[in-house]
Structure formats: C-alpha cells, structure tokens
Amino acid sequence: MGSAVAQIRASSKTLLASGRPRTSASTGQVIRWLILFIGGVLMVMPIAYMISTSLKWPHEIYNLALVPNEPHLENYTYVLEDGRFYGWFVNSLVIATITTISNILFDSLVGYTLCKFRFPGRYIVFIAILSTLMIPTEMLVIPWYLMSQAFGWLDSYWGIMFPGLMTAFGTFLMKQFFETVPDDFIEAARIDGLNELAIWWTVAMPLVRPALAALAIFVFLGNWTAFIWPLIVTNSVDMYTLPVGLSSFGDEADVQWELIMTGAAISTIPTLVVFLIFQRFIIRGVVMAGLKG
Amino acid sequence: MASLVLRNLVKTYDKTTVLHGISLEVEDGEFIVFVGPSGCGKSTTLRLIAGLEETTAGEVEIEGRVVNHLKPKERNIAMVFQNYAIYPHMTVRKNIGFGLRTSNLTKAEKMARLEDVASVLEMTELLDRKPSQLSGGQRQRVAIGRAMVRDPAVFLFDEPLSNLDAQLRTQMRLEIKKLHQRVGNTIIFVTHDQVEAMTLADRIVIMKDGHILQVGKPSDVYHRPANTFVAGFIGAPSMNMLQCTVDGGLARLASGPDIQLDIDVSQGRSVILGVRPDDLHPSGDNPFLKGTVTVREPLGPDTLIYVDTPSGEVIAKADGQHPPDIGETVQLSASRSRLHVFDAETGMSLDSNA
Numbered sequence: 242m243g244s245a246v247a248q249i250r251a252s253s254k255t256l257l258a259s260g261r262p263r264t265s266a267s268t269g270q271v272i273r274w275l276i277l278f279i280g281g282v283l284m285v286m287p288i289a290y291m292i293s294t295s296l297k298w299p300h301e302i303y304n305l306a307l308v309p310n311e312p313h314l315e316n317y318t319y320v321l322e323d324g325r326f327y328g329w330f331v332n333s334l335v336i337a338t339i340t341t342i343s344n345i346l347f348d349s350l351v352g353y354t355l356c357k358f359r360f361p362g363r364y365i366v367f368i369a370i371l372s373t374l375m376i377p378t379e380m381l382v383i384p385w386y387l388m389s390q391a392f393g394w395l396d397s398y399w400g401i402m403f404p405g406l407m408t409a410f411g412t413f414l415m416k417q418f419f420e421t422v423p424d425d426f427i428e429a430a431r432i433d434g435l436n437e438l439a440i441w442w443t444v445a446m447p448l449v450r451p452a453l454a455a456l457a458i459f460v461f462l463g464n465w466t467a468f469i470w471p472l473i474v475t476n477s478v479d480m481y482t483l484p485v486g487l488s489s490f491g492d493e494a495d496v497q498w499e500l501i502m503t504g505a506a507i508s509t510i511p512t513l514v515v516f517l518i519f520q521r522f523i524i525r526g527v528v529m530a531g532l533k534g
Numbered sequence: 535m536a537s538l539v540l541r542n543l544v545k546t547y548d549k550t551t552v553l554h555g556i557s558l559e560v561e562d563g564e565f566i567v568f569v570g571p572s573g574c575g576k577s578t579t580l581r582l583i584a585g586l587e588e589t590t591a592g593e594v595e596i597e598g599r600v601v602n603h604l605k606p607k608e609r610n611i612a613m614v615f616q617n618y619a620i621y622p623h624m625t626v627r628k629n630i631g632f633g634l635r636t637s638n639l640t641k642a643e644k645m646a647r648l649e650d651v652a653s654v655l656e657m658t659e660l661l662d663r664k665p666s667q668l669s670g671g672q673r674q675r676v677a678i679g680r681a682m683v684r685d686p687a688v689f690l691f692d693e694p695l696s697n698l699d700a701q702l703r704t705q706m707r708l709e710i711k712k713l714h715q716r717v718g719n720t721i722i723f724v725t726h727d728q729v730e731a732m733t734l735a736d737r738i739v740i741m742k743d744g745h746i747l748q749v750g751k752p753s754d755v756y757h758r759p760a761n762t763f764v765a766g767f768i769g770a771p772s773m774n775m776l777q778c779t780v781d782g783g784l785a786r787l788a789s790g791p792d793i794q795l796d797i798d799v800s801q802g803r804s805v806i807l808g809v810r811p812d813d814l815h816p817s818g819d820n821p822f823l824k825g826t827v828t829v830r831e832p833l834g835p836d837t838l839i840y841v842d843t844p845s846g847e848v849i850a851k852a853d854g855q856h857p858p859d860i861g862e863t864v865q866l867s868a869s870r871s872r873l874h875v876f877d878a879e880t881g882m883s884l885d886s887n888a
Binding site: 423425426428429430431432433434435444447448450 | 584585586605606607611612613615616617619621622623632633635636637680684
C-alpha cells in the first residue's frame with residue numbers, strides 16, 4: 242500500500258515537473274496559420290478600407306494609407322442629411338424583409354410538402370425546381386423585365402421583389418432539413434388532431450429553426466446587396482434600393498468614393514443586426530432532444 | 535362489446551403484400567400485445583388501426599364503427615411512438631396538453647385533465663421542463679401522458695420501451711401495467727420482445743410474415759404453442775427441437791430410448807419433439823437424452839447447460855450451485871407432460887390440447 246502511494250507521488254511529481262509540454266510549431270502549422278492569416282486579411286481589408294475611406298476628405302481617397310491624415314465625420318453628416326439616403330434605406334429594408342419572410346414561408350412550405358407527402362410526380366417536381374438553379378440570373382433578367390412591363394410592375398416594390406419571393410435554393414435547403422425531422426413527430430401531431438397546415442407551422446417549423454435562420458440570413462443579405470435587377474427595374478430615384486442609390490453618387494466624370502463608402506458602411510449595420518439576431522438559432526441538435534435519450 | 539375488431543386486414547405496398555388477412559377481436563379494456571420478429575407486420579397492423587396507413591382490404595372497427603375512411607384524429611385512438619415523438623420545443627405541459635388543442639373542452643377542463651394526468655404519471659414537478667431536461671424514462675412518461683390526456687377508446691403503443699436500458703425497461707413495463715390496471719382502457723402494444731409480451735399481455739398475438747400464428751393468453755402460448763415458430767419465439771432460451779420418427783406410437787430419436795406418444799401419429803411420420811430448457815434437467819429418472827456439457831451459463835439460482843447430444847445441441851437447466859462440469863456426460867430427462875410434438879413438415883402442433 243505504502244509503496245503504491247509512493248509510486249503515485251513520484252509519477253505525479255514527474256508530471257508536475259514537466260509542466261505544460263513545450264511544443265514548437267511545425268512547418269505545416271506555420272503554413273496553415275499563414276494561409277488563415279492571409280485569408281483573414283483578405284476578408285477584413287475591404288471593410289477596413291471602406292471605413293477608412295468614409296473618414297477621408299475627397300483629396301485623400303487615392304492615398305492608400307489605411308489611417309486617414311485628417312479623419313472626420315463630414316461624409317456621414319452629408320449622407321445622413323441627404324434625404325434620398327433614407328428613402329433608399331427604407332426601400333432596401335422593406336424589400337429585404339418582405340422577401341425574407343416570403344422565402345421562409347413559401348420555401349419551407351414547398352420543401353415540407355416535397356419531403357413529407359407522397360404524391361405522384363414528387364421527384365419530377367423537385368428536380369424541376371432544382372434544375373432552375375442552373376439558369377444564370379443574367380438569362381432571366383430580360384424575361385423578368387418583360388413580365389414586369391406586362392403586369393405594370395416596373396419601378397415598384399413588387400417589380401423589385403417578385404423574382405426573389407421564392408427561391409429554388411431555399412426550397413432545396415428546407416426540403417433537406419425537413420428530412421431530418423422524424424415522421425413520428427408529424428404522425429403524432431396527425432393523431433393529436435392537427436390539420437396539415439397546423440402541423441407544418443406548430444410542429445415542423447420550430448424543429449428546423451436553424452435552417453430557417455440560415456435561410457433568413459442568406460435571403461436578407463442577398464436582397465440587401467442585390468444590384469443588377471433593382472437597377473434595371475427601377476427608374477425613379479425614389480424607388481432605388483441602397484446599392485443602386487449609392488452607385489448614383491458617382492457618374493462618369495466624378496465618382497464620390499468617400500460618399501459611396503460612407504453609405505456602404507452605414508448599410509452594413511442592418512446586415513450585422515440580422516446576422517446577430519439569427520445566428521443564435523443556428524444551433525444544431527434541437528430536433529434530437531425530443532427523441533430517444 | 536369488442537372495442538376493436540380487425541376483419542381480414544390486407545396491406546400491400548406496390549406488389550408486396552405485408553399483411554395477409556389479419557382478423558382479431560379485442561374486448562373492451564383488454565391489453566393485447568402483438569409480438570413477432572422484424573418485418574412480421576405488427577407495426578403495420580398498428581398503423582392501419584391508427585389510420586396512418588390505408589388498408590388495401592378489410593375493415594377496422596373501433597367501438598362498433600368502421601373507421602377505414604376516418605382520419606387518425608377521428609378514430610378516438612392515441613398512440614405512443616417508439617421514439618416518444620415529444621416535441622422538443624415545447625415544455626412538458628404543452629406536450630401533454632397538445633392532444634387537447636382540438637378538443638371541445640373548456641380551458642378549465644383542459645387544465646384539470648392535464649393536472650390529473652401529470653399527477654397519475656408523477657410528473658407534476660416536471661411540467662415546466664423541456665424534453666431535453668428529462669431522462670429517457672421521463673420522456674417516455676410524457677409520451678404516455680400525451681396519449682392519456684385524450685382519454686381515447688384505444689391506446690396504441692409502438693415498441694415504446696425498446697429505446698430504454700434494461701433496468702428502465704423493466705421499471706416502465708411495471709408502470710404501464712399498473713397504469714392499465716388503473717385506467718382500464720384498451721391497449722394494443724407492439725413489441726419484438728417476448729418477455730414484454732408475456733409480462734404485459736392479457737392476450738398475445740404472435741405474428742410472422744404478415745400472418746397471425748396464434749392468439750392466446752401468455753400461459754397458453756407458452757405451454758400450448760400452436761406451431762414450432764411460436765414454440766421457438768416464446769420463452770427464453772428457445773425450446774429445444776428434436777427430430778424424431780414415429781414407429782408404432784413411439785417417437786424415435788437419433789439415439790436413446792423411444793418415447794411413448796399420447797397422440798395418434800401415423801407410422802413412419804417425421805415429427806419434432808419440443809422440450810423447453812426449463813423442463814429439461816440432468817437426472818437419472820427416465821432419461822431420454824445423453825450428451826456432453828459444452829457450455830455453462832450461470833443465472834444465479836439455476837445454470838443453463840448446453841449439451842451436445844446425438845440429436846443436436848440442447849439446452850437444459852441444472853442446479854445453480856452444483857451444475858455438471860464442462861466435458862461431463864449427463865443424462866437429461868423431462869416430464870412426459872412437458873413434451874410437445876409438432877409435425878416436421880408443417881410445423882403445426884400435434885398435441886391434442888394445443
């Protein structure tokens with residue numbers, strides 16, 4: 242007994258003496274960190290330059306120094322006092338919000354139907370939806386424009402929003418996530434007397450909250466930053482979205498980069514808010530909590 | 535009145551028939567256990583009763599009303615699933631109360647019923663917890679609570695204990711039995727575990743390949759199995775099956791003395807002699823099998839011995855304290871009344887009382 246205790250003491254002393262093992266980074270690790278560092282810099286630099294330029298005077302904007310010589314907030318005052326900016330901001334906010342809600346509702350409804358109901362032609366419908374992902378947006382712009390013209394949607398919210406109210410990607414994403422919801426949940430709710438729409442809303446939707454959050458972020462950001470289609474479908478300055486409006490700060494003769502960068506810096510705030518709101522929902526595993534322990 | 539009647543139920547998927555005409559009458563308040571190996575059709579039968587699948591042919595009648603064309607919610611049934619299927623985003627209170635969402639009860643009545651069920655299941659303290667904060671047994675109780683709160687005509691249990699560990703399973707089995715004695719509703723319980731079937735059922739329905747092979751009280755199916763499948767499936771370890779030929783009213787094994795049969799079997803016919811390990815003991819009195827002990831499995835009060843005989847390997851039960859040694863030659867005997875005789879071709883019992 243005594244010798245065993247002594248042995249344990251001796252071995253723990255050895256362990257304590259050795260302390261935290263000193264490891265020198267291997268070449269492979271250094272290369273990995275270097276690649277990650279370069280990746281990080283590449284991601285951060287545009288944002289850093291955007292903020293830096295928004296704090297510069299016009300004569301200083303082609304000076305590549307990250308820290309402005311005479312930093313000031315005049316650009317922010319100018320942009321925020323310019324009435325047009327608020328209008329564009331509201332346009333973008335309304336469009337991105339409605340499109341996000343629409344995608345969450347309809348993509349998930351179609352995804353749920355394709356996933357949880359057995360009906361003839363189910364796979365054909367799904368493949369048809371998926372195949373639309375292969376068509377580039379540029380090819381669709383002219384048909385969309387002609388449609389908008391025919392329906393009188395040019396230069397309106399409806400015209401800007403209609404192509405994105407439902408997406409094939411969102412439908413695909415939601416269908417795949419609904420696959421992870423066990424049929425037992427759906428059947429239990431059916432036995433408990435809920436109709437199919439109520440089952441989708443009260444049982445299935447809360448179980449795919451992480452996917453809904455991811456979809457919300459994708460759709461909101463996609464619509465917030467959309468440029469080509471809003472540029473084409475809008476004519477009046479009042480109907481511009483933020484990216485289109487910001488681009489109007491420049492013309493062929495003179496591009497006011499400091500104002501564009503200021504507007505862009507302000508416009509990142511809602512995207513950050515959306516991300517912070519939804520990212521906490523992106524926690525996997527919630528579905529499993531109601532199943533076997 | 536029978537609370538549930540199945541009439542010639544047939545279920546076909548594409549071209550595969552998984553149920554071949556199941557018929558059964560379940561009395562009000564009866565605890566019926568469907569048991570059988572995987573793929574025998576027991577869960578499909580349950581789903582047809584619940585209305586989660588459509589019948590290909592036949593009728594399901596609940597409380598005197600044919601329900602084939604009714605939705606699950608209109609059938610006055612409640613179901614407990616193998617995976618519990620309690621909603622992870624809802625508290626225990628909401629989960630249990632979920633079944634009452636569409637009922638016509640007043641809010642006060644719903645509350646009272648929920649409290650009542652929670653108290654029966656001893657879950658009052660847990661009502662505000664989420665499923666992730668519950669143990670496996672507690673989740674199972676929530677699932678049972680959600681079924682109970684609706685006070686259905688028939689409870690359907692689809693292998694509800696198979697995800698629990700052995701100790702918890704025994705405990706929950708007891709709780710379900712007590713619950714049935716207290717509430718007295720009709721229960722249809724599906725399991726592949728014959729111990730569960732034996733301990734819980736008023737009557738056991740043994741299924742194989744979409745057919746009902748035998749329906750009876752646990753003691754009936756154990757002591758008077760209708761065929762070799764039932765004989766082998768019910769009871770652990772399985773019944774020993776010994777090939778014999780009949781010669782002048784005597785069953786002749788590969789070696790050893792002939793055994794007098796009490797039944798009339800034609801000369802030269804092949805039969806299977808069945809004897810449960812519980813009934814086969816090392817003994818010097820009228821032994822009919824002789825062999826060498828190859829394996830011993832101590833169970834505490836008894837020891838199972840695997841004996842290599844000329845008729846094949848058999849399992850017998852020996853004394854727990856002084857079992858024969860491995861390699862020892864033993865003589866095995868069983869009471870004549872404990873022997874079962876089956877037709878070797880059809881597998882059907884030839885016992886007069888089966």
